[in-house]
Amino acid sequence: MLRCKEVTHLLSEAQDRELSVTEKLPLRMHLLICQGCRNFKQQMTFLREASRSYVTDRKDTEK
Amino acid sequence: MGSETVTPPTIDDAFLAGLRSDMLRFAQLQLRDAAAAEDAVQEALVGALSNAKGFAGRSEVKTWVFTILRNKIVDHIRLQSRTTNVSSLSPDEASLDEAFDTLFKTNAHWTPQARPRDWGNPEAALRQQDFWHVFEACLSHLPDNTARVFMMREFLDFETPEVCKELGITVSNCNVILHRARNALRRCLERGWFAAGEPAC
Numbered sequence: 001m002l003r004c005k006e007v008t009h010l011l012s013e014a015q016d017r018e019l020s021v022t023e024k025l026p027l028r029m030h031l032l033i034c035q036g037c038r039n040f041k042q043q044m045t046f047l048r049e050a051s052r053s054y055v056t057d058r059k060d061t062e063k
Numbered sequence: 064m065g066s067e068t069v070t071p072p073t074i075d076d077a078f079l080a081g082l083r084s085d086m087l088r089f090a091q092l093q094l095r096d097a098a099a100a101e102d103a104v105q106e107a108l109v110g111a112l113s114n115a116k117g118f119a120g121r122s123e124v125k126t127w128v129f130t131i132l133r134n135k136i137v138d139h140i141r142l143q144s145r146t147t148n149v150s151s152l153s154p155d156e157a158s159l160d161e162a163f164d165t166l167f168k169t170n171a172h173w174t175p176q177a178r179p180r181d182w183g184n185p186e187a188a189l190r191q192q193d194f195w196h197v198f199e200a201c202l203s204h205l206p207d208n209t210a211r212v213f214m215m216r217e218f219l220d221f222e223t224p225e226v227c228k229e230l231g232i233t234v235s236n237c238n239v240i241l242h243r244a245r246n247a248l249r250r251c252l253e254r255g256w257f258a259a260g261e262p263a264c
Contacts, residue, residue: 003171012242016216016223036178043249046185050198051217053189055129 002030007037011044078121083108086132092199093214095207099139107132133219140211140219141229147208149230149240155206159247179249182257194256201251205244212237213244 002010010019010027019027031038083104090100111128152160166177173179188194202210215226227237 004173005167005171008246009238009242012245013238015245016238016241035181036173039179039181040249042182042185043179043253044245046182047245047248047252048217049186050189054195054198055218 002026004030004034004037007031007034008040011037011041015044015048074121074124082125082128086128088199089129090132090136092202093136093211093218094139094143095210096139096143099143103132103135103139107135110135137215137219140215143211144230149208149212150232150236153206153208156209156243159206159209159243162250163243163246180253180258182253185257188256197252197255201248201255204251205247209240209244209247212240213248216241 007027007030010023013019031041086104086107087100090103091097094100094103107128111124111131166173168174202214205213212226212230215221215229216223221229223237223241224234227234230237232240
């Protein structure tokens with residue numbers, strides 16, 4: 001059973017590479033039952049999105 | 064379409080001054096060295112504006128100079144990486160790792176108070192100018208090497224293996240650094256923005 005601490009590493013790496021099947025399944029199981037890690041995942045996704053906006057949208061438009 | 068009647072805003076001194084200060088902030092965040100940031104911006108401006116006459120408007124110029132600036136920043140990072148050891152752990156980085164460990168109970172699950180919160184609809188923040196001040200402040204609080212790896216990955220569009228190669232570190236080290244950066248940033252944003260508006264009780 002995955003623990004939250006390991007899950008944070010997997011969720012970070014998921015931003016950088018495709019996770020393997022043997023990583024994905026336990027991760028999904030964990031996320032089903034763990035609100036904290038679901039929130040962490042949402043936050044990782046948001047960081048990526050914010051970084052993208054920071055370099056593109058914001059630089060392309062007048063403030 | 065009748066678009067000929069709309070004159071694009073001119074590329075005047077005020078526009079250039081504003082552009083330059085945006086570029087400097089962007090370069091400084093990543094290079095963490097005022098002189099190097101100044102050089103990168105100068106090189107990018109000279110390179111870009113030598114053919115700025117061909118551009119229709121401000122946003123086009125802005126996009127173009129930032130593209131050039133990115134390349135200049137990458138050049139400077141390559142130079143910096145020859146003289147810095149990215150894989151060595153600084154005291155700042157060690158203390159971030161200690162802070163991370165305190166978020167968990169001994170069984171490696173979140174402590175109740177450290178459990179990541181639901182940020183609701185965080186995309187709404189992207190449209191608020193104040194959010195970007197918090198975002199920049201959080202980035203500048205990151206230790207130098209942590210920040211550099213994160214920004215190469217997220218701002219300069221390097222794939223993770225390329226970041227490692229450029230900086231001469233292993234993939235697993237790269238993963239550790241990116242995890243450290245992301246965790247520090249999410250905690251900083253949570254404190255500085257997403258939890259800041261919540262009622263005290």
